[in-house]
Amino acid sequence: MGLLTQVKPNSNDELDLQLIDPGRIKIDCSGSYIANDHLLREQYHSPTPSTTPSPQASDSSSESDGDVDGELNGFKEGESESSNEPKGNAALPPDLKKADISSNKIREIELTTTNLNNEYDLTKNITLPKHNSEVIHISVDIGGTLTKLVYFTKSHRGDGKGGGKLHFKDFQTENFSNEVLKFMIKLIQKSIHKKEVPPITYIMATGGGAHKFYQLMTKTFRKYKFPMKIIAKDEMHCLIKGLDWLITKIPNEIFTYDLEENNTRFIPNPYTHDEQIYPYLLVNIGSGVSMIKVTGPGPNGFERIGGSSLGGGTLWGLLSLLTEANDYNEMLEMAQRGNNENIDLLVGDIYGSNYNKIGLKSSHIASSFAKVFKKLRFNNDLNKDGMLNGSPRLTPAEKLAQFKQEDIARSLLYLISNNIGQISYLQALRFGLKRIYFGGSYISGHKQTIHTLSYAVNFWSHGDMKSYFLRHEGYLGSVGAFMMGPNSENLKNHESNSPKSNKS
């Protein structure tokens, strides 16, 4: 039976996630590495190359073979852009290389922030030098805010033994039909046109949008006469599967935050023994937060035990009204420069000192954002009706102008991060878990966020629990879906029913 006849999109109104399980592909991870040095967002501001460990970084230029990012970045019809991806010395993004980094040119460097942040996302590629077998699928994790896509490209080396690369790309879910589908179509078309690779015929889909956009994907691929098969996988299972793959296969993937040295610290070698890994709590922070207890490998080893609606969507939602930040990256940059003491009510503001009896320092936040209404009301001498000395009340712009946007951004970043840290601690405590992995695009390699989450867990647990972070934090679900890809049996089916015959 050919693949095309197996796809029955119209009879599939009620989607059963577990209906089809084609098994798992075997990705050869030996010798894999992340071919760039960039870990934390703030390091993009650094005028000197960072020193995070990635021994292979210096030869990453030779790894650009086979990349399709460049060709596909301008994926809108009729457009063609050259690659944004840093090539050559990956330790220093190209804009920094061009910039004069003497002190009076700092502004020039800062102006490149937006570009640099885009590159932050593009430098997550994982090189798989030994993986030479065919890959006929891509994966997509369609979240409430972001859609995360993972795909594989083969090296250009003629003998087919040059290995390849995993690529990671994200989009706004709101642009699903405009951007994600178009990007997928380009990827598929490219794979069909290239004689030396088999065409992509599977989409491994996860996240809430795997349900919501299932019909749209099916309809679109039929329109293009692509014989695609979309396999939807359970979100929590994919997260765990992705985390498992990353921490057991990829060197320098995991890092922790050293609260004393105030810096990140890599775990160079992947974990190989179960006792290094289990049990743990995975806290995945996307638009909202999911918390998953994991006691062992396999589909019976995990359980979603809680969550929170206060996540990345909350932070971005509030800050899109309260600041002029145009995207999440700008917002993180703002927070980095802000001072929350102008916004938050500290223990010292209430007590005039520490509240030693219950262990609260004067610098602890007693009430997030609580200085704002005091300043608005009392600095402006407003009366009870909000009148300003008899004049009409302040406009929203006048009110906002009394605060630095950076301070607001920092206060809210702390608010969300502290809160997630505390709930994570309480959930971990329920089950005696000592390791907490934080994933999800909320973190985005942002040092303050990582520090705050680590600090909160350490504070509440009195140092008894440890926080772990991941370089591919936002891609756990899509990596998991990718690793669950179609099994070899389907691959055989596919080979005997080459979709290339559907071309023209």
Next chain:
Amino acid sequence: MGLLTQVKPNSNDELDLQLIDPGRIKIDCSGSYIANDHLLREQYHSPTPSTTPSPQASDSSSESDGDVDGELNGFKEGESESSNEPKGNAALPPDLKKADISSNKIREIELTTTNLNNEYDLTKNITLPKHNSEVIHISVDIGGTLTKLVYFTKSHRGDGKGGGKLHFKDFQTENFSNEVLKFMIKLIQKSIHKKEVPPITYIMATGGGAHKFYQLMTKTFRKYKFPMKIIAKDEMHCLIKGLDWLITKIPNEIFTYDLEENNTRFIPNPYTHDEQIYPYLLVNIGSGVSMIKVTGPGPNGFERIGGSSLGGGTLWGLLSLLTEANDYNEMLEMAQRGNNENIDLLVGDIYGSNYNKIGLKSSHIASSFAKVFKKLRFNNDLNKDGMLNGSPRLTPAEKLAQFKQEDIARSLLYLISNNIGQISYLQALRFGLKRIYFGGSYISGHKQTIHTLSYAVNFWSHGDMKSYFLRHEGYLGSVGAFMMGPNSENLKNHESNSPKSNKS
């Protein structure tokens, strides 16, 4: 040794809270009652008298004797206002009595909201018909946002056997010197001038501001030549003491929220047995949140086990920037009318349906406030630089105008309340506590808030934990401090050193 010489304000730079413990006064609570029917804020909109149980309400008119609220409301020097307190039939606030409540006059009633809310605070008085012994102290709980004051007035009945009333009054802490101190001075002056009552000579102070404003209070009273003694008490101890007094002495003080019938339910009789009360978790929601585990009576029966910086100050702070509400009451009214589905990203928005596997309904909030940035970005067709079709970015006012303030208020009320509910559940779970008392001015008798807290606790605990609320929710600390008042020995000292001699 006289009291005056015991007060050494200048040598008291480092305040030791536990230095002085003059014991406790005995307040005779027999026959006590709350002389009004108003429990929930929304009932003020009701055109018919509410039906909450308070059998004595009909004779509350006779209880106005001895009130000083009216005389003291206009406490600013040179001002004199008549009482705002509802007299006569307390079941219906005076503005409602005046208003034509036919359907086309609803607006008129709504306009009185602010007045009615003020009255909400004024109808908390507790009548103590049997307490006839002298009271020479007031109490004050100085929080990060509000200062809560409790004082006693004797009935005007000539024989001195008419009992009296406890009064509850709150102020903005920011106005401490302008309002709180002036109100205290008026109270003290009044007590000095009245021949039939002994003058107030003790201030029982608690809350963070008891430290911060200690010197200011001392200095001010010395200036007025009042022989006041300020006794600062530990905040957590006062909260527990106040809760204990209210739930064991005052009928119809405790209520619960019936999630099926969607209404409040009184617990008519005070608790008399320890097993009805202990153990429990007290969650006190002021500017920030304190959580106190209580396993038994007395100072060794409680421990602060956690807290959160996301409390009333956070809600008010955010809404003072995001809405035109002039005070907390207006903000609560706004939330009552709002629809959070325009602001929050629901499970159904992401999945297109329920996520049955993990028990999330499509109506559950997946990410609070997360629809806002989507609407701003995609409804306005903004490009990546925040440009609107080539025009400059939206102003704060233009952005805010795309959302209903009421919807924003409701979303944030849910955000804070759900979050507190979840953390309360997790903290209670740690210690196997099944009863959670919610106190603090955050609640303010607001039905949505009470519903949300109850719902969250019920949802997370699968009905295993029960939420309790209090009519004097905001006054636990000040009631506790009041009940800890000076002991009879000090009273004797005081009588032999009458401060009246300091007059003139």
